[in-house]
Amino acid sequence: QLHAPDQSRISLKRFCAEEEKEIPSSEIVKGYEVGPDEYVIITPEELDSLAPEMTNGIEIEEFVDLVDIDPVYFESSYYLAPDKKSEKAYALLLAAMRDSNKVALGKVVMRNKQYLTALRAAGNAISMATLYYPDEVTSLEELDGLPKGEIDASPRELAMAQQLIEALSGPFEPEKYRDEYREQLMQMIDEKASGKTIVALPQKKETASKAVDLMAALEASIAAAKDKGGEKAKKSA
Structure with missing residues (x-):
C-alpha cells in the first residue's frame, strides 16, 4: 500500500x-x-x-492408501530432495511406495511448528503434503443448509445429470486452466509501467437471478459439452 x-x-x-x-x-x-x-x-x-524439538528428518508413523485421505485434509505441497548421505534411503522409500501404492504418514517440524504430513511417490521424487489436523477441519455436522436424506429427483433428472458428467469427463490436465485474473492484472501493470493509459471497463450490474429450470439447464449444458467435445475431435484429427 x-x-x-x-x-x-x-x-x-x-x-x-x-x-x-x-x-x-x-x-x-x-x-x-x-x-x-x-x-x-x-x-x-x-x-x-x-516448542517441538527441531529435527533434520521426518518421523514416519504408518502407511495408508492415498484414497483413504479426504482431500479436505491437504494443506500445502512440497518436493523433497535427499542429501548425499540419504540418497539410497530416499530411493528405497520412493520405490517401495511406488510399488505398494501406499502413502507414508509422518510428522515434521518446520518454523517451530509440528506438521502432520503425507509422503507419496511423484514420478522420480517424493512429494510431501502438510495435512490439517482433524480439529482444524470443519465437520459436515457443523454446516447448515445441507440437504437431508435423499433428494427429490426423478430418474430422468438423475440420468441427465449423469450424461452431463460423462460428456465433460476427461483426464486431469492442469495446463488447460489459467488464473485469468492474475494474467489480466500483470498485463495491466506492464502496460501502466510502459506509460499506456488504462481505461477501466464499467462493471456489470448484478441482476436478480430467476428460478432455474433444472432440466432445461442440464439439457443445454449437455449440448454445449458435446459441441465442445466435437471441436476437440476436429482439432486433433
Missing part, C-alpha cells in the same frame, strides 16, 4: 485503544481470549518451553 499524493510506503503503527497512544513492541504480549474481553497472557518463555 502507498500514500496516493507522494506514493511513499505506508507503515502500520502499534496503537493502544485503551490509552489512545502508540506503543513500542517491547510492551506487546501474546494473549489467548477465553471470554469477552478476557485473556490469558502467555510469555515467550512459556511458548519456547512448548
Whole structure:
C-alpha cells in the first residue's frame, strides 16, 4: 500500500485503544481470549518451553492408501530432495511406495511448528503434503443448509445429470486452466509501467437471478459439452 499524493510506503503503527497512544513492541504480549474481553497472557518463555524439538528428518508413523485421505485434509505441497548421505534411503522409500501404492504418514517440524504430513511417490521424487489436523477441519455436522436424506429427483433428472458428467469427463490436465485474473492484472501493470493509459471497463450490474429450470439447464449444458467435445475431435484429427 502507498500514500496516493507522494506514493511513499505506508507503515502500520502499534496503537493502544485503551490509552489512545502508540506503543513500542517491547510492551506487546501474546494473549489467548477465553471470554469477552478476557485473556490469558502467555510469555515467550512459556511458548519456547512448548516448542517441538527441531529435527533434520521426518518421523514416519504408518502407511495408508492415498484414497483413504479426504482431500479436505491437504494443506500445502512440497518436493523433497535427499542429501548425499540419504540418497539410497530416499530411493528405497520412493520405490517401495511406488510399488505398494501406499502413502507414508509422518510428522515434521518446520518454523517451530509440528506438521502432520503425507509422503507419496511423484514420478522420480517424493512429494510431501502438510495435512490439517482433524480439529482444524470443519465437520459436515457443523454446516447448515445441507440437504437431508435423499433428494427429490426423478430418474430422468438423475440420468441427465449423469450424461452431463460423462460428456465433460476427461483426464486431469492442469495446463488447460489459467488464473485469468492474475494474467489480466500483470498485463495491466506492464502496460501502466510502459506509460499506456488504462481505461477501466464499467462493471456489470448484478441482476436478480430467476428460478432455474433444472432440466432445461442440464439439457443445454449437455449440448454445449458435446459441441465442445466435437471441436476437440476436429482439432486433433
